Amino acid sequence: MTNPEYPGDNPLVGLVDLSVQRLLSAEPVAAVKFTAGRVITDQRREREVIDAVADEARAWGIDPDYVRAVFRDQIDATVALEHRRMAEWKRNPAAAPTAVPELSASRAIIDSLNRTLVREIALRWASLHSPTCAIHLANAKSIVIDARRLDQPLRDALDAATQRYWS
Helix, strand or coil: CCCCCCCCCCCCHHHHHHHHHHHCCHHHHHHHHHHHCCCCCCHHHHHHHHHHHHHHHHHHCCCHHHHHHHHHHHHHHHHHHHHHHHHHHHHCHHHCCCCCCCHHHHHHHHHHHHHHHHHHHHHCHHHHCCCCHHHHHHHHHHHHHHHHCCCHHHHHHHHHHCCCCCC
């Protein structure tokens, strides 16, 4: 899916869109794991990601604990999507993917998105910690959901992935 053009001046639209792009990685990763018979949860990889984004946060001069919490939510939402897709494929094996990308390629994309997400969090730090954050976040999610035509599972995942942006 191409990146849509977003109207308006909401400072959080780009951040929310990056979160969606990260969530969209669930499908190719689930496909790799499904065809290889691998489990979804990879605690070692999750720790590596959380540690890497905390290091990025420190490099940007922002609170690494905040970034850890945001990424914990992002990972949990992505894992939930992976579980959903794998359950669908188990119920309907004919719908399961036959050609899948290399896991290393998906991980490279995810790692790049992670760095970009941390940069965007740093650039939007003041907005994320302002009294108007909840309003901007709700509006940004609405804009991105409409522009990307997200289905209900992705909408639910986006809510979960962004739940601590303003808390």
